[in-house]
Amino acid sequence: MFPPVRVGPQVLSDGALVQDRASKDGALVGANGHCSYQEMVYRGNVFSMVLPASSSTIAAGNIAGASAAQSTQFALANPVASGKLLVLLRFRLGYISATMTGAGPIFHGTLNAVPTLAASGTIKNNVMGAGANSVALGWVSAGGAALTGGPAPAIFIPTNFASTATQPASPYLVSTDDLVDGSIIIPPGYGWLPLWQNGGTYTAALFGCSITWEEIPV
Numbered sequence: 001m002f003p004p005v006r007v008g009p010q011v012l013s014d015g016a017l018v019q020d021r022a023s024k025d026g027a028l029v030g031a032n033g034h035c036s037y038q039e040m041v042y043r044g045n046v047f048s049m050v051l052p053a054s055s056s057t058i059a060a061g062n063i064a065g066a067s068a069a070q071s072t073q074f075a076l077a078n079p080v081a082s083g084k085l086l087v088l089l090r091f092r093l094g095y096i097s098a099t100m101t102g103a104g105p106i107f108h109g110t111l112n113a114v115p116t117l118a119a120s121g122t123i124k125n126n127v128m129g130a131g132a133n134s135v136a137l138g139w140v141s142a143g144g145a146a147l148t149g150g151p152a153p154a155i156f157i158p159t160n161f162a163s164t165a166t167q168p169a170s171p172y173l174v175s176t177d178d179l180v181d182g183s184i185i186i187p188p189g190y191g192w193l194p195l196w197q198n199g200g201t202y203t204a205a206l207f208g209c210s211i212t213w214e215e216i217p218v
Helices: 040-041
Strands: 046-051 071-077 084-100 105-109 123-125 135-147 154-163 177-179 191-195 203-217
Touching: 040 123, 046 071, 046 135, 071 203, 084 105, 084 191, 154 177
Parallel strands: none
Antiparallel strands: 046 123, 046 203, 071 135, 071 191, 084 177, 084 203, 105 154, 105 191
């Protein structure tokens, strides 16, 4: 006789005894249930936010070394009383056009407080047309908006892509998919944003980007 297997997630304290876990269709959930993110997406815990295209050069608030409350095009924060952790899964970036003199990596940046500016980003559950609402706050502005109440951002770690100080002679495709895979977690009261290199100019630097994360109880 096979031992019983529990369907669904178990919220347990450290040291508790657990049963094996199965998905709703009876598959045993181990390191991954089906595809890498399928089980967490199926449970309605994964969300995404996108900036389809910027309309001006990279805003000051998305450049390393920015001061507080600078104009910002893309940022995500976790409210103090959310009761959730935001576990970053993927950051994607695509350049539309750019002439760069700020060569070097683009960084994952941190905010040590939640801006007071009303959220402007549309956050969608990765279960299309369904799923729970996100607890997160997002700011998306094609031209940039002053991130009122936002602290000065700080560099955390580099993404897996960079910009050069040269203009390519012909169009080409570059992989700009940073598989964060849970290595960055935003706790309540903190935020995240991409940061370009300080000290450069970004003439007509137009881009689009997205961030995808899972929300789990604290």
